[in-house]
Amino acid sequence: MKYIDEFQDPALARRLLDDIAGTVTRPWSVMEVCGGQTHSIIRHGIDQLLPGNIELIHGPGCPVCVTPLEVIDKALEIASRPGVVFCSFGDMLRVPGSGRDLFRVKSDGGDVRVVYSPLDALRIAQRTPDRQVVFFGVGFETTAPAIAMAAHQAKRLEVRNFSLLVSHVRVPPAIEAIMRSPDCRVQAFLAAGHVCSVMGTLEYPALADTHKVPIVVTGFEPLDILEGIRRAVRQLERGEHRVENAYPRAVRPQGNPVALSVLREVFTTTDRAWRGIGTIPGSGWRLTDAYRDYDAEHRFEVADVATAEPAVCRSGEVLQGLVKPHECAAFGTACTPRTPLGATMVSSEGACAAYYLYRRLATPRTEETASVD
Incomplete structure (x- = not known):
């Protein structure tokens, strides 16, 4: 299959690993920003195949995981109201709020539906004009254009019973916040290829220059990730800090002009709280004033919602790359995919879910167990 099998070739992976091993001369810490990359790394054992002096730090690249508890509780409040059809991508239904999740709302009688596209939710609104239909808009720049x-179509078609609960976040401000943290150990970044396929790479050179940090735009298959690591390590060893595009089959510097056009029309940047991290200035999108009538927070008046995080959950530290999932005392015991305490154990891109799924329980690195999937 094109762009799958050829990017999982064990012989090519070994050549890249040998190149990395022949280049590195000292310890380096590299953060992959995307949760999809994290799952690929853990699934294929890439972190265990690398030389021992290269550490991969898992970043806050799971949009489900960083959606603030306050927004989850607002979603639960809206979904519980009579006359509301609450639509969401499936990975949001098990994300715990302060005391329940959307599955519990559904079991209690709420009309909660999984859709594959926000346009599916818009069609539901057109078919049921007597109901208020709300779509839960969560994600990074990748899902924001859809x-x-x-919203654009709802306004054009004058669909009045449709609205969006928006909690979109942006990658560049997150990188800025990570680099300014006093606890930061990151020396290079693997940037998310799908985000850059939408937004381009033009926001990243200023970050690389300001913080003297290499940023390599990377894909999601094993060879993509190894090539990204190879380029990052080479820059680190040379004392360079540039933006490199290691994913040219999908990413152009200017991004996707059609997607960017609709984003500028519908959204404006705003400060956004990240679950377990805090508020990052300019790191989110909200609907513009022209689309205020489609803002579910405004329509349902859910501005003030009290929240409370579980004290034992360390997902915030996991999202910041300060601890690995298995270093949390609740991991695999009180916190599992069936009984999650934090969103990092729920999402298909969450680091805790990846460690649990692939049984990564502080497994020691040995030459005998190293292999390419």
């Missing part, structure tokens, strides 16, 4: 298009 959600913006749903």
Whole structure:
């Protein structure tokens, strides 16, 4: 299959690993920003195949995981109201709020539906004009254009019973916040290829220059990730700090102009709280004033919602790359995919879910167990 099998070739992976091993001369810490990359790294054992002096730090690249508890509780409040059809991508239904999740709302009689596109939710609104239909808009820059298009279409078609609960976040401000943290150990970044396929790479050179940090735009298959690591390590060893595009089959510097156009029409940047991290200035999107009538927070008046995080959950530290999932005392015991305490154990891109799924329980690195999947 094109762009799958050839990017999982064990012989090519070994050549890249040998190149990395022949380049590195000292310890380096590299953060992969995307949760999809994290799962690929853990699934294929890439972190265990690398030389021991290269550490991969898992970043806050799971949009489900960083959606603030306050927004989850707002979603639960809206979904519980009579006359509401609450639509969401499936990975949001098990994300715990302060005391329940969307599955519990559904079991209690709420009309909660999984859809594959925000335009599916818009069609539901058109078919049921007597109901208020709300779509839960969560994600990084990757999913934002489709959600913006749903708002654009709703306004164009004058669908009045459709609205969006928006909690979109942006990658560059997150990188800025990570680098300014006093606890930061990151020396290079693997940037998310799918985000850059939408937004381009033009926001990253200023970050690389300001913080003297290499940023390599990387894909998601094993060879993509190894090539990204190889380029990052080479820059680190040379004392360079540039933006490199290691994913040219999908990413152009200017991004996707059509997607960017609809984003500018529907969204404006705003400060956004990240679950377990705190508020990052300019790191989110909200609907513009022209689309205020499609803002579910405004329509349902859910501005003030009290929240309380579980004290034992360390997902915030996991999202910041300060601890690995298995270093949390609740991991695999009180916190499992069936009984999650934090969103990092729920999402298909969450680091805790990856460690649990692939049984990564502080497994020691040995030459005998190293292999390429």
